[in-house]
Amino acid sequence: MKTKLIACVLSVMPMVSHAAIPYRVEQIRMPVDERNPQLNDAEAFARDHRFYVGGMYDFSMWQSGTGDNDVHVGGKNTSSYEIVVGMRIFDTFRMEANYIRTDAQWNAFSLTGDTAMINVLIDARVDSMYRIFRTQRLVPYVGVGGGLSWNRANDVHIDDKISPVAAAMAGLGVELGQYFTLDFGYRYFYMFDPKFDAVTKLAPTAHQFRVGARVNF
Numbered sequence: 001m002k003t004k005l006i007a008c009v010l011s012v013m014p015m016v017s018h019a020a021i022p023y024r025v026e027q028i029r030m031p032v033d034e035r036n037p038q039l040n041d042a043e044a045f046a047r048d049h050r051f052y053v054g055g056m057y058d059f060s061m062w063q064s065g066t067g068d069n070d071v072h073v074g075g076k077n078t079s080s081y082e083i084v085v086g087m088r089i090f091d092t093f094r095m096e097a098n099y100i101r102t103d104a105q106w107n108a109f110s111l112t113g114d115t116a117m118i119n120v121l122i123d124a125r126v127d128s129m130y131r132i133f134r135t136q137r138l139v140p141y142v143g144v145g146g147g148l149s150w151n152r153a154n155d156v157h158i159d160d161k162i163s164p165v166a167a168a169m170a171g172l173g174v175e176l177g178q179y180f181t182l183d184f185g186y187r188y189f190y191m192f193d194p195k196f197d198a199v200t201k202l203a204p205t206a207h208q209f210r211v212g213a214r215v216n217f
Helices: 001-029 046-048
Strands: 051-062 076-090 093-105 110-123 140-155 162-175 180-191 205-217
Touching: 001 051, 046 076, 051 093, 051 180, 093 140, 110 162, 140 180
Parallel strands: none
Antiparallel strands: 051 076, 051 205, 076 093, 093 110, 110 140, 140 162, 162 180, 180 205
């Protein structure tokens, strides 16, 4: 009887040992979730949300100007909009393209432009790298941009229908979760002189206050 019992135990032992091997292998080779946005590295957020789209409302304060013939024009405040498409290279570095419906007005004439720009922005996103906050909701940023504007003027003639533009900007992103961000910003907008015939050497410049939203995906 003892001999049969020992033989049964010996025959079962290899099966038990083989059954334990997959469990041990699974535990040892458990993969790390490299797309977890809580990881401590420079692309923790960017890996899960590489791209974003958004829209902005712009309130522009156009500056006044005086030409060589002492003709003075006073800048007016206008409203416009823009569409934003962006890509995150790192959590702290992103690039975006935007289309701006430029609406510039002075007391004697106005300028309407379809403006396309490429922006480079730096986010102060310290949460991913240094874990200062449990969840970072406020993300300040600064950036610069450049592009071209296709212009049309009312009540005045312009020589250059296409003008280069440049901008410097700063703002604050308020993240409502991982997918939705409110954007509050300021941009200094500069358009190279379209060569107005009424006022020479007038480069349209504006202080623009912007508010909008971005969807991250």
